[in-house]
Amino acid sequence: MSNPVLVEILRGEHVESAHRGAIAVCDGAGKLLVEIGDVSQPVFPRSAVKAIQALPLVESGAADAFGFGDRELALACASHKGESAHVDLAASMLARIGLDETALECGAHWPLAHEATVVLARSGRSPSQLHNNCSGKHSGFLCACRHMNLAHQGYVSFEHPYQATIREVMKNVTGAPHDADNSATDGCSIPTYAIPISSLALGFARLATGQGLSTARAKAAKRLVAACMAEPFLVSGSQAADLALMQAAPGSIFVKTGAEGVYCAALPELGLGIALKCDDGAGRAAEAMVAAVLAMLLKSDEALSERLAVLARPAVPSRKGEPVGRVQPTEAISGQLT
Amino acid sequence: MSNPVLVEILRGEHVESAHRGAIAVCDGAGKLLVEIGDVSQPVFPRSAVKAIQALPLVESGAADAFGFGDRELALACASHKGESAHVDLAASMLARIGLDETALECGAHWPLAHEATVVLARSGRSPSQLHNNCSGKHSGFLCACRHMNLAHQGYVSFEHPYQATIREVMKNVTGAPHDADNSATDGCSIPTYAIPISSLALGFARLATGQGLSTARAKAAKRLVAACMAEPFLVSGSQAADLALMQAAPGSIFVKTGAEGVYCAALPELGLGIALKCDDGAGRAAEAMVAAVLAMLLKSDEALSERLAVLARPAVPSRKGEPVGRVQPTEAISGQLT
Numbered sequence: 001m002s003n004p005v006l007v008e009i010l011r012g013e014h015v016e017s018a019h020r021g022a023i024a025v026c027d028g029a030g031k032l033l034v035e036i037g038d039v040s041q042p043v044f045p046r047s048a049v050k051a052i053q054a055l056p057l058v059e060s061g062a063a064d065a066f067g068f069g070d071r072e073l074a075l076a077c078a079s080h081k082g083e084s085a086h087v088d089l090a091a092s093m094l095a096r097i098g099l100d101e102t103a104l105e106c107g108a109h110w111p112l113a114h115e116a117t118v119v120l121a122r123s124g125r126s127p128s129q130l131h132n133n134c135s136g137k138h139s140g141f142l143c144a145c146r147h148m149n150l151a152h153q154g155y156v157s158f159e160h161p162y163q164a165t166i167r168e169v170m171k172n173v174t175g176a177p178h179d180a181d182n183s184a185t186d187g188c189s190i191p192t193y194a195i196p197i198s199s200l201a202l203g204f205a206r207l208a209t210g211q212g213l214s215t216a217r218a219k220a221a222k223r224l225v226a227a228c229m230a231e232p233f234l235v236s237g238s239q240a241a242d243l244a245l246m247q248a249a250p251g252s253i254f255v256k257t258g259a260e261g262v263y264c265a266a267l268p269e270l271g272l273g274i275a276l277k278c279d280d281g282a283g284r285a286a287e288a289m290v291a292a293v294l295a296m297l298l299k300s301d302e303a304l305s306e307r308l309a310v311l312a313r314p315a316v317p318s319r320k321g322e323p324v325g326r327v328q329p330t331e332a333i334s335g336q337l338t
Numbered sequence: 339m340s341n342p343v344l345v346e347i348l349r350g351e352h353v354e355s356a357h358r359g360a361i362a363v364c365d366g367a368g369k370l371l372v373e374i375g376d377v378s379q380p381v382f383p384r385s386a387v388k389a390i391q392a393l394p395l396v397e398s399g400a401a402d403a404f405g406f407g408d409r410e411l412a413l414a415c416a417s418h419k420g421e422s423a424h425v426d427l428a429a430s431m432l433a434r435i436g437l438d439e440t441a442l443e444c445g446a447h448w449p450l451a452h453e454a455t456v457v458l459a460r461s462g463r464s465p466s467q468l469h470n471n472c473s474g475k476h477s478g479f480l481c482a483c484r485h486m487n488l489a490h491q492g493y494v495s496f497e498h499p500y501q502a503t504i505r506e507v508m509k510n511v512t513g514a515p516h517d518a519d520n521s522a523t524d525g526c527s528i529p530t531y532a533i534p535i536s537s538l539a540l541g542f543a544r545l546a547t548g549q550g551l552s553t554a555r556a557k558a559a560k561r562l563v564a565a566c567m568a569e570p571f572l573v574s575g576s577q578a579a580d581l582a583l584m585q586a587a588p589g590s591i592f593v594k595t596g597a598e599g600v601y602c603a604a605l606p607e608l609g610l611g612i613a614l615k616c617d618d619g620a621g622r623a624a625e626a627m628v629a630a631v632l633a634m635l636l637k638s639d640e641a642l643s644e645r646l647a648v649l650a651r652p653a654v655p656s657r658k659g660e661p662v663g664r665v666q667p668t669e670a671i672s673g674q675l676t
Contacts, residue, residue, distance in 0.1 A: 002358075011522040012523065013522075014520070014522055016382050018618065020618075107657030110452065117459070121460050122462060184662065184663065189657070260354050279618075281620075319472075324522065
């Protein structure tokens with residue numbers, strides 16, 4: 001059994017590479033509306049669930065205590081590209097609790113935005129942990145720990161009480177188990193838990209609708225999703241797929257990428273949650289898959305659907321920038337819901 | 339029908355992503371000794387066939403006329419990382435025919451070696467076409483054009499007589515058709531032709547053995563393969579998989595990567611050619627596949643086979659550099675030839 005090919009990479013008119021995957025679309029009541037491939041397959045959502053992981057920051061009252069608005073909440077849900085706006089805002093969040101970059105436990109890496117790497121290198125500096133694409137999430141964790149009177153050292157470990165809090169929230173929102181058996185360590189050193197794609201889609205449908213959540217949690221979810229849609233650059237960065245997708249329909253689409261080919265999305269107006277995984281972990285394919293699914297789900301708005309379909313089919317350029325191929329979602333996606 | 343999973347990516351002890359592919363191993367007489375997946379599938383070899391594309395440089399007498407030794411021939415077969423040794427040598431090859439970087443038609447891009455990008459940015463400069471990973475191949479093309487009295491302008495186009503020469507050589511060595519119907523444009527703007535994986539393996543078995551080739555071509559092939567094995571850094575670059583694999587058994591293993599998950603290899607002592615393609619185009623998986631196949635084929639040398647098996651199973655690190663997973667070839671490879 002293998003998942004279907006969902007995205008092909010064409011060079012000229014020939015298929016050069018192909019990406020398989022699975023996609024689930026769910027409503028707030030838990031009804032699966034679209035099921036492509038094996039959606040019961042457990043996947044590590046990685047960074048795709050940062051908005052769920054940020055719920056305790058809001059629910060605990062920490063976000064209000066520290067005066068966080070859309071910008072800070074968006075950054076707490078971000079996989080950013082290490083651009084100056086991201087780095088400076090993360091530093092300012094830490095400054096509000098008297099901490100700095102050294103309190104982060106995510107590790108340092110060069111900015112994901114190539115231009116930011118060039119600027120940083122030209123300035124003679126090296127990247128700090130603030131450039132880590134997860135620094136906003138970690139800064140949010142540290143602020144919540146401070147507000148909850150939890151010692152922040154070791155906040156990334158499975159045993160730390162804040163990670164236990166996140167586990168409980170993830171279990172509640174997705175309905176899937178989160179424990180040592182299905183956990184591993186994410187790139188930024190926090191635990192990540194392999195759960196079914198269908199559970200992820202349900203979790204995002206609940207974020208979109210509030211259904212199945214306590215009043216306080218539903219309110220926090222609404223606030224976080226709205227913050228991300230209001231500040232899509234802070235959630236992602238220059239030339240990010242997430243930025244282009246959220247800008248295609250401001251306030252109507254929330255998408256969040258995760259490493260290794262994961263995407264989750266919420267459509268508040270339609271009350272839908274979406275989750276997908278490209279089997280081989282390719283980001284280029286996951287981006288095309290989520291754009292193609294959104295184009296299909298939103299086809300009642302023809303202009304929007306066409307903008308999304310264009311985003312699902314980017315050109316493959318030569319080193320001179322000339323198009324020599326293209327990314328192409330297959331009918332396994334577009335043939336759904338016809 | 340789908341190709342088998344050949345490489346898994348583990349996070350903790352869970353499979354996070356999986357890569358499918360096909361592998362052919364062939365001897366100089368054209369006998370397929372290993373056949374995993376669909377080896378009749380046409381694939382674009384991309385940069386994996388640079389050593390075949392460099393044959394006219396040697397056969398025409400150009401290499402001797404310009405005094406090229408192992409270093410220049412290795413660079414003519416290279417997908418290098420834009421490090422200073424690569425850039426300077428490409429410039430010196432062009433200088434021998436009175437040309438410079440502006441004659442190249444490959445396009446510019448930042449060095450593939452991150453450290454080289456940082457050094458270049460710190461110096462306040464931007465990349466030139468000499469930093470293009472294909473600049474050595476293109477410099478070799480220009481030298482051969484000069485020696486053969488061909489106008490060099492437009493040397494990358496399908497219609498240029500030098501590309502016609504390369505087509506004829508590719509046809510002869512691989513036995514597969516090369517024409518407009520199966521062509522597309524490579525990242526460096528020259529034509530690339532989709533041919534069966536088994537034909538690629540045969541081509542590399544012929545490079546390894548000289549069987550099926552004219553005496554002059556067999557001699558040129560032997561010289562190019564020896565040059566690459568003598569100068570593996572120039573063929574690749576710092577931390578390249580090709581460098582590590584060729585250094586594992588100096589003079590016994592020739593490997594060459596191609597974009598979108600292709601690898602070709604020649605084992606002169608065993609008289610074997612190897613070709614493989616990862617379906618989804620992932621380099622990390624293709625590197626593990628070729629290392630695993632080499633470990634299997636060379637298992638009579640236990641120490642070497644173990645070094646190769648280690649290269650086939652690199653750790654997946656966190657951003658702090660701690661291992662949080664690993665790359666793992668499957669039994670679909672190791673179970674062959676038991």
